[in-house]
Amino acid sequence: MSQRLQQRPEKSDEPLLRVENLTKHFPVNTGFISSLRWSSDGRFPLELDSQSVRAVDGVSFDLYPGETLGVVGESGCGKSTLARTLLGLTDLTDGAVEFRGTRTTTFDGDAKHEFRRNAQMVFQDPQSSLNPRRKIGNIIADPLEAAGWNEERRRERVLELLGQVGLKEEHYGRYPHEFSGGQRQRINLARALSINPDLVIADEPVSGLDMSVQAQILSLMQDLQEEYGLTYLFITHDLSVIRNVADRVAVMYLGDFVETGPVDRLFTEPHHPYTRALLDSVPNPDPDTRGVESRLVGDVPSPSDPPSGCKFHTRCPALIVPDPFTREEYREYMELRSDVCNETLQTDTDPASVRSHYFTSSLPAAVDQTVERAISHASDGDWDDAQSTLAEYLSPCEAHIPKLESVADGQLSACHIDSDDREAFSW
Ligand code: SF4
Numbered sequence: 001m002s003q004r005l006q007q008r009p010e011k012s013d014e015p016l017l018r019v020e021n022l023t024k025h026f027p028v029n030t031g032f033i034s035s036l037r038w039s040s041d042g043r044f045p046l047e048l049d050s051q052s053v054r055a056v057d058g059v060s061f062d063l064y065p066g067e068t069l070g071v072v073g074e075s076g077c078g079k080s081t082l083a084r085t086l087l088g089l090t091d092l093t094d095g096a097v098e099f100r101g102t103r104t105t106t107f108d109g110d111a112k113h114e115f116r117r118n119a120q121m122v123f124q125d126p127q128s129s130l131n132p133r134r135k136i137g138n139i140i141a142d143p144l145e146a147a148g149w150n151e152e153r154r155r156e157r158v159l160e161l162l163g164q165v166g167l168k169e170e171h172y173g174r175y176p177h178e179f180s181g182g183q184r185q186r187i188n189l190a191r192a193l194s195i196n197p198d199l200v201i202a203d204e205p206v207s208g209l210d211m212s213v214q215a216q217i218l219s220l221m222q223d224l225q226e227e228y229g230l231t232y233l234f235i236t237h238d239l240s241v242i243r244n245v246a247d248r249v250a251v252m253y254l255g256d257f258v259e260t261g262p263v264d265r266l267f268t269e270p271h272h273p274y275t276r277a278l279l280d281s282v283p284n285p286d287p288d289t290r291g292v293e294s295r296l297v298g299d300v301p302s303p304s305d306p307p308s309g310c311k312f313h314t315r316c317p318a319l320i321v322p323d324p325f326t327r328e329e330y331r332e333y334m335e336l337r338s339d340v341c342n343e344t345l346q347t348d349t350d351p352a353s354v355r356s357h358y359f360t361s362s363l364p365a366a367v368d369q370t371v372e373r374a375i376s377h378a379s380d381g382d383w384d385d386a387q388s389t390l391a392e393y394l395s396p397c398e399a400h401i402p403k404l405e406s407v408a409d410g411q412l413s414a415c416h417i418d419s420d421d422r423e424a425f426s427w
Helices: 079-086 107-116 136-146 152-165 169-173 182-192 211-228 262-269 272-280 327-342 352-359 365-379 383-388 420-424
Strands: 017-027 036-038 045-048 054-062 068-072 095-098 121-124 199-203 231-236 249-254 254-262 407-409 412-413
Touching: 017 079, 054 079, 054 095, 054 407, 079 199, 079 231, 107 121, 121 182, 136 152, 136 182, 152 169, 152 182, 182 211, 199 420, 249 262, 249 272, 254 262, 254 272, 272 407, 327 352, 327 365, 327 383, 352 365, 365 383
Parallel strands: 068 231, 068 249, 121 199, 199 231
Antiparallel strands: 017 054, 017 095, 036 045, 249 254, 254 412, 407 412
């Protein structure tokens, strides 16, 4: 289980939201027949194969009243699924979510209704979350109507909210298409705040908006937080967006938190190589340093088949390589091993050509012999032997799952480079 995200503001001792080892897996829809495993003679089905997409894979954190926790990561890392699972919009697979000390899965009837009122979500695409055929006054009033407010009170409240989000009374009777992207996000905020929630989960609330409008919406969200005493979970793919709004940040990769900490520390002393790579990807407004290339290459691997050990190892610029490799050589070696595992290695050419296809320079003698033996096994169709031959060299990053461990006051990182057990690995 991951270590809890600890640092918190001193406003309150009790978390508003407590999340313990939250897991959300989706079954892979391969069809009933193809999901069966069969007896060795192929005649009897034995059991269902439990392949799944591990969208959220054991996340723990506390969120305290009045604070803003930023969750950052590339698209496909599980951020939006985390948000939906926290609010009960999708069922959790394992773990627990507590709101004010009570498990949300125990809520029913009035308690469920109250939780829905108290925890609101603001979505990424303000256009698609607003019904184009309804006037915005009615859209904002929906939660109030559901809460039993009469028409006069609803109208009064909506007009008040329009003013608070920087819109005018005359906008009450207009339709969503009459507004800009930034104005539509203001309408979404007004709707989310209409019945005074305690928690707002904002999923990419400013992506797709231009920089100046982003700044206006972020500033508005901060003003509203102060006015209403809101607690925010702010989800984004862009670290620079949360620099000025979050108290703490959790960096997410393939369903796990890989680094967490106070926002200032994360920006000035990032520990995890993924956090550093994300920071390198933030455009630098300084023309003298513009053009520095991001060290983050390749795509996020599929959560239905995540890499072994540290899930970031297939892309990590700091990958720990075993002796006697250089990092470049070991990347090439991993590529060869991947093709052997997938049985996609081309074996119809001579071994020297196979070797030069993968390696740009000559290898240390011991590695060269291993590669030669593996290619020979693969050429004979002995893929298992080829695989076990190449398993002679393995990075600790591929073999061991790093745990979130404290690296500084309130800052946790899941990387073998930070581990106290570093000496236990033979690299
Ligand atoms: S454990 Fe290894 S692969 Fe993972 S982030 Fe650390 S150095 Fe990179």
